[in-house]
Amino acid sequence: MARISTYPLDKELVGSDYWLGSDANSNYATKNFSIDSVAEYMNRVATQTQALRFKYTNTVPINNGTLTFNPPGAGAVNFSAISTFVLSKNELTNLSTDISAFYTAPLAGSDVLITQCDDVSIWGVFTWESSTQIGTSNFYTINVTYKSGNNGLIASKDYFISLLTYAGTNDANVKYKLTPGATEFTIQHNLNKFCSVTVTSDNAANQPGNQVFCDVEWIDENNVKLSSGAVFTGWALLN
Numbered sequence: 001m002a003r004i005s006t007y008p009l010d011k012e013l014v015g016s017d018y019w020l021g022s023d024a025n026s027n028y029a030t031k032n033f034s035i036d037s038v039a040e041y042m043n044r045v046a047t048q049t050q051a052l053r054f055k056y057t058n059t060v061p062i063n064n065g066t067l068t069f070n071p072p073g074a075g076a077v078n079f080s081a082i083s084t085f086v087l088s089k090n091e092l093t094n095l096s097t098d099i100s101a102f103y104t105a106p107l108a109g110s111d112v113l114i115t116q117c118d119d120v121s122i123w124g125v126f127t128w129e130s131s132t133q134i135g136t137s138n139f140y141t142i143n144v145t146y147k148s149g150n151n152g153l154i155a156s157k158d159y160f161i162s163l164l165t166y167a168g169t170n171d172a173n174v175k176y177k178l179t180p181g182a183t184e185f186t187i188q189h190n191l192n193k194f195c196s197v198t199v200t201s202d203n204a205a206n207q208p209g210n211q212v213f214c215d216v217e218w219i220d221e222n223n224v225k226l227s228s229g230a231v232f233t234g235w236a237l238l239n
Contacts, residue, residue, distance in 0.1 A: 051160035052091040052099065053117065056153040064138060065092040067159060079114070079124030079149035083206060084177070087131075089138045092158065103131035103140055104190045108174050111147065111165040117158040124149030125164060130176040130187075143177035145207070173239040175208070184227035186219070189238045194218050199226060201234040208235040 010017065015036035022028040054067040058075055062068050068086045069077070089100040107128040116122035126144035133140050153159065174189045178199070189195065197216045203209035214228040226236060 051115075051162035052102075053093050053158055053160055054087065054091055055158050056155055058155045062086070062088075062139070064088045064090040064095050067153070070134075070141070073153075075155040076152060078152035079126075080146050081152070082124070082126070082144065082146060084141060084143050084179075086134070086139050087142050089140060100131070100133070100140055103128075103142065104188065106163065106166055107131070108190070110163055112144075113160075113162050113164040114149075115160050115162075116151075116154070117160055122151040122154075124152070130174060143179075173237070176236040176238065178226070178232065178234050178236055181231040181233045183229070183231055184225060185236070186223065186225045187236060187238070188223050190222045191238060192221050194221060195224070195238045197224060197226070198237040198239075199232075199234060200237065201232075208237060 013035060015034065017035050018032040019035075020030055021033050023031045054065060057063070057066045057068050058072045060072060062072075066088050069084075070086050087103070089098045090096070091099060108130060110128055112126055112128050114124045114126065125147045127147060129143040129145060131140045131142050173195075174187075174191060176185075176187050176189070178185050199212045199214050200208040201210050201212050212228075212232055212234055214226050214232065217225040217227070219225055224236075224238065
């Protein structure tokens, strides 16, 4: 075998290119490794990113580490059509750790980027409005506002969710979607203060509209209860 330095330099890499390495599972035998296989491994174990990783599924039952809809959505869903989705409290790279607290702080009010793990040209940017646990399950309803993107979710594909722009704490606030309709809502906002609360209806763009009056009970510095004599929906703006 000639010296490596004598081989020509490949300036146009493709996924099917190979290089040599040692296989730890085969007593360090010398084997070929493709660029595609190494990239897939790095995405799978998330060694190159601090993003959270989930698999989009449109079938039931749903498993930990998944992103889905309630009810399950289509096999392909455009990012621009998404305002609410369901997310596991565990992500794929660490199914034993509950990360749901992250859904409130720092994600609430912040912008997030969702990208397909094996194709970063498929992406969506959303404002992460709020998260609500579904009963006592391992899943949370996530309310978002779409801002921009290309393409969407495809069943059985993995997606990274990463913090894009932090809302910060100088003007800590939460915009919480009140849905489905109910006579009362208990909101865990984690703003660490007895915040002001404004309740509104939806407007035509599914955003805060006219003010709605209801009773507000401040349970503590991180939880508030809204109640009314009639069923209502809309938004709670906490500041």
